[in-house]
Amino acid sequence: MILRFLALAVLTTASAYAPQVSAQQISLTGAGSTFAYPLYSSWASQYHTLHSNVEINYQSIGSGGGIRQLIAGTVDFGATDGPMTDKELAEAQQKRGTAILHFPTALGADVPSYNIPGVTAELKFTPAALAGIYLGHITKWNDAEIQKSNPGVKLPAANIVVVHRSDGSGTTYCWVDYLSKVSSEWKNKVGVGTSVNWPVGLGGKGNEGVSGLIRRIPNSIGYIELIYSIQNHILYGDVENSSGKFIKADLNTVTSAAAGATKTMPADFRVSITNPPGATAYPISTYTWLLIPEKMADKTKGAALKIFLHWALTDGQQYTKPLAYAPLPSVVVQKELDQMKKLQY
Amino acid sequence: MAHAALTTSGAPNRAGRLGKKQTWLERLRKGDEVVHLITLAGAWSILVITALLVQHLWVYSRLARHAFGWHFLFTSTWDPVNGQFGAWPFVYGTVVTSVLALIIAIPIGLGSAIFLAELAPRKISNALTFLIELLAAVPSVIYGLVGIFLMIPFLTAAMPYIQKVLGWLPIFSGTFYGVSYFTASVVLAIMVIPFIVSISREVLLAVPVSQREAMMALGATKWDVTWRAVVPYARQGIMGSIFLALARALGETMAVTMVIGNVPQVSTSLLAPGYTIAAVIANEFTEATGDLYLHALIELGLVLFAVTMIINALARLLMLTMKAHEVTG
Numbered sequence: 001m002i003l004r005f006l007a008l009a010v011l012t013t014a015s016a017y018a019p020q021v022s023a024q025q026i027s028l029t030g031a032g033s034t035f036a037y038p039l040y041s042s043w044a045s046q047y048h049t050l051h052s053n054v055e056i057n058y059q060s061i062g063s064g065g066g067i068r069q070l071i072a073g074t075v076d077f078g079a080t081d082g083p084m085t086d087k088e089l090a091e092a093q094q095k096r097g098t099a100i101l102h103f104p105t106a107l108g109a110d111v112p113s114y115n116i117p118g119v120t121a122e123l124k125f126t127p128a129a130l131a132g133i134y135l136g137h138i139t140k141w142n143d144a145e146i147q148k149s150n151p152g153v154k155l156p157a158a159n160i161v162v163v164h165r166s167d168g169s170g171t172t173y174c175w176v177d178y179l180s181k182v183s184s185e186w187k188n189k190v191g192v193g194t195s196v197n198w199p200v201g202l203g204g205k206g207n208e209g210v211s212g213l214i215r216r217i218p219n220s221i222g223y224i225e226l227i228y229s230i231q232n233h234i235l236y237g238d239v240e241n242s243s244g245k246f247i248k249a250d251l252n253t254v255t256s257a258a259a260g261a262t263k264t265m266p267a268d269f270r271v272s273i274t275n276p277p278g279a280t281a282y283p284i285s286t287y288t289w290l291l292i293p294e295k296m297a298d299k300t301k302g303a304a305l306k307i308f309l310h311w312a313l314t315d316g317q318q319y320t321k322p323l324a325y326a327p328l329p330s331v332v333v334q335k336e337l338d339q340m341k342k343l344q345y
Numbered sequence: 346m347a348h349a350a351l352t353t354s355g356a357p358n359r360a361g362r363l364g365k366k367q368t369w370l371e372r373l374r375k376g377d378e379v380v381h382l383i384t385l386a387g388a389w390s391i392l393v394i395t396a397l398l399v400q401h402l403w404v405y406s407r408l409a410r411h412a413f414g415w416h417f418l419f420t421s422t423w424d425p426v427n428g429q430f431g432a433w434p435f436v437y438g439t440v441v442t443s444v445l446a447l448i449i450a451i452p453i454g455l456g457s458a459i460f461l462a463e464l465a466p467r468k469i470s471n472a473l474t475f476l477i478e479l480l481a482a483v484p485s486v487i488y489g490l491v492g493i494f495l496m497i498p499f500l501t502a503a504m505p506y507i508q509k510v511l512g513w514l515p516i517f518s519g520t521f522y523g524v525s526y527f528t529a530s531v532v533l534a535i536m537v538i539p540f541i542v543s544i545s546r547e548v549l550l551a552v553p554v555s556q557r558e559a560m561m562a563l564g565a566t567k568w569d570v571t572w573r574a575v576v577p578y579a580r581q582g583i584m585g586s587i588f589l590a591l592a593r594a595l596g597e598t599m600a601v602t603m604v605i606g607n608v609p610q611v612s613t614s615l616l617a618p619g620y621t622i623a624a625v626i627a628n629e630f631t632e633a634t635g636d637l638y639l640h641a642l643i644e645l646g647l648v649l650f651a652v653t654m655i656i657n658a659l660a661r662l663l664m665l666t667m668k669a670h671e672v673t674g
Contacts, residue, residue: 034631062631088634161522166607166624168425168632190426194632197424202524202618203607205628212493216501217522 024053026304031059032066032079035170035225036288038323039106040079043316047308054304063170064194070291071095076301078291081108081170082194083270098295101343102269103336104287105312107326109226109254110175111236111284115214116141116156123237124149124246127182127275127283130239133160133221134179135186136200141219149240156219163213163222166203168194174286175223178274223284226254227324241283242275253282254326262331269336285326295344302345313337399650406644408637417644423609425629430641432648434609438619439652441526442601443594445615446533450590453534454541455583461542462549463571474546481539489603492532497523497604500531504616519614524606527615532600537590544589548582549575584664588657595653598623622649 030040037060044056061069063080070078071092083102084092092100112125129145132138138145142155165172173194180187190196202217204210207228214222226249229236238246247253260278265271275283292309296302313333320327328336372378409417409430420431457477461470504521511517552575560574576583598621606618607628622645633639 064632064634067634082634085634159520166602167628170632193426194634195425195629197422197426197429198608201608202522203620203628205602205607209603213524216493216497 024300025055026053026301027055027057028077028301028305028308029057029059029075030066030077030079030290031061031069031075032291033063033081033170033288034060035063035081035108036060036079036106036325038227039320039325042319042323043312046316046319047311050311051304051307054308056308062168064168067291070100070293076296076305077293079105079289080291081286081288082173083272083289084291092293096293098293101292101294101339103290103292103309103313103339104258104269104328104332105290106288106317106320106328107254107258107273107285108170108174108288109249109257109282109285109326110171110178110223111226111229111249112221112239113211113214113224113229113234113236114221115218116158117218119153119155120235121150121153122235122248123153124240125237126240127178131179131183131186133162134164134199134201135183135189136162149246158219161217161220162198162201163204163210163217163220164198164201165210165223166205169206170194170286170288171207171223171225172196174272174274174284177272177286178284181272181275226250230324239283241279241281242277243279243281245279247280247282249282249284251321251324251326253280254285255329257281257283257285258287258326258332259329262329262335265332265335267339269339292343294342299345302343306340306343306345309340310337399647402643402647402650406640406647408640409644410640412637413641417641418648421609421611423625425633425635425638428635428637430638430644432622432645434611435620435622435625435645436648436652437611438526438605439595439621439623439649440656441615441619442529442533442605442621443591443656445526445530446537446594447587447591449530449534450538450541451587454538454586454590455545457538458542458545458549458583459571459576462546463567463575470546474543477539477542481543485536485597485600486603488532488536489600491535492528492600492604496528496531500528515613516615519612519616521616522606522618524604524618525616526605526612526619529601529605529619529621530615532604533594533597536597536600537593540590540593541583541586544586545579545583548579548586551582552578580664584660588660591656591660592653595649595656596623598627602628622646622652 037058040058044058048055058079063082066075066078066080067084067088069075071088073096084100089100092098112130114123123146126145126149129138129149132143132145139160140157141160142157147155173192176186176190176196177192180190180192190199202213204213204222207224210222211224211228211232211234214220224234224236228234236249238248241247256278257273257276260281261271261273261276269287269289271287273285273287290309292305296305313328313336317327317333369378413420413430417430417432418436419433421433422429422431423434424430461473465473501521501523508517508521556574556578557570560570565573601621602624605620605624607620607624608618609620609625610617612619626642626645630642633642
């Protein structure tokens, strides 16, 4: 009995001390997306409790900054809300001598939020209504295009005040990407980017800036991040998807948007999943990606990064929902695990 | 050369007092030369930092400078998607908000500085000055929040009455959404007033008593003494405080972007939303992808630098003409 206890004690102390003695401290640095910051910082701390020798330091400097830092080689991995362009990938190849792989980690969505005095109903928006409002063609709330999908609601004849993000952001990217898919005029006149030349509207800084403006200005409409609206209990409308169904954004409809877009997904995961097929898909959804170099000079770091990435795509997915991110569909996870074989470390 | 000029003309090297000229080594041993070198290095470092700043802005804006040339300054399109960049709405917004902020802040700031220095009992003056200096240290995001939660609701409520009286003026026309040049200017004014008050008060207090006594001896009233003897004497320092306030207003970012509406347009109405240089840089820099876009933002920084220099120069010119006017008139 005493012997067994002693043996156990020796074993537990040995196992408790062993990793610290044998494995060296590894610190992985990443930078980029502010949208994914709460998830990545939660992953970093969860992962650190599991692997005490690995410390992940993630800085939310913005997707553009993340891509620049990754190309410059000052970080081990990047994170972005909009995929890297061919030009940026070529630049990385040229400057760092390695390809950059995209790994979707979670999903987010944009929702239309509004403030119409006297209207408390959840409005339904057609793609034509949203594009018309943001192009400045639809200027009154009681416009036929809005009224026809909201038959029971008494909409005022008031001017619509359009609100958008003033800071460059993945949220804007997702919104205008959707608009350019449903409106050829938007695609030709405005286009897609983290900041665009808005035809109409006021700019608010961050989700809090946009929702603050909406709250203060009667008859206004703006788009905000789904997570932000869930956490702050902000009223938002449904959007008609490609199957003609009005869908309210929630974590399930966003995940099913990703599932709907899987069939047409390119091998490198650089895909926009706005307006995907699928009856239950919410149309203004987007991936957020980790950017991982295919080759790394420091093999120990590379090995640690690889194990972390595997964990994030599998066990790590359980931390998405509590933070109001939509988890990846399992088909996508499987494809990503296949892509991990490309990593040369 | 500058070194030689300074030691012979500028810095008295005690040669006269000691009766014989010291060698450079002696001066070094006694410490004079050490102090001289240290302060000289300090002065030079400012020049070097400024030069590096300009050089950096110049080099990293080259793509935008080559692509747009002088058109960059005078066009109004800001389209990151299609790579079209024009700075005019931002320059306009920066100048309008800063100048309007000073128009609001100077009378209030100067008035309270005169009160605190000349009229208020010393105890009250000290207590108030402490509070004002505290205001100068408040982070700008707090002023932005004050703008959103206090100024915007207040101005929105007051605007129908203001427009009833002044609505015929182009600068007060149009729909008011709460966020505007005007709101930004008011918030900026609140931010810069502490600078004007606290420095101007110090300067006014430093005016020699003899100046006041001389004026009183001529039978002047208290106000006459203040306005005609004390304030003109302190004018240089007061102007300095205004320059500092102007610099802060031109460069302010966070508080402005929270209340100006962030729309790159040029509008004669002060109630319309606008944009400033510092605000657009802060908003778009982190997510700017593509070299031309980044270089355009950095060129905006260069433009802000130039705008600051030009406005400062104009203000100094204004001061010189005022002085000349006083001498002749």
